[in-house]
Amino acid sequence: MQTNLQILDWTVDAAAMIAENDDYVVSLYDGVDGDYDVAFIRAKQASRYSAPAADLAAERVAMREARVAFTLAMRQQRS
Numbered sequence: 001m002q003t004n005l006q007i008l009d010w011t012v013d014a015a016a017m018i019a020e021n022d023d024y025v026v027s028l029y030d031g032v033d034g035d036y037d038v039a040f041i042r043a044k045q046a047s048r049y050s051a052p053a054a055d056l057a058a059e060r061v062a063m064r065e066a067r068v069a070f071t072l073a074m075r076q077q078r079s
Helices: 052-079
Strands: 003-007 010-013 019-022 024-031 036-043
Touching: 003 052, 010 052, 019 052, 024 052, 036 052
Parallel strands: none
Antiparallel strands: 003 010, 010 019, 019 024, 024 036
């Protein structure tokens, strides 16, 4: 079984339940009803020039994308 998969712009390590892209590392956990939830998100580089609200919006997008990529990777592994 392959543990590192490239899904969309994310590299997914299914065994460690981590998804990462060029900007973020996202740790996930198995939530309720087979969904995956974000346990932790970390920016790879601190953005000194953007406003905190912009950082939060970018993190929300990254969390959503990571959940989708991880879910797709897990489905791909099951088939």
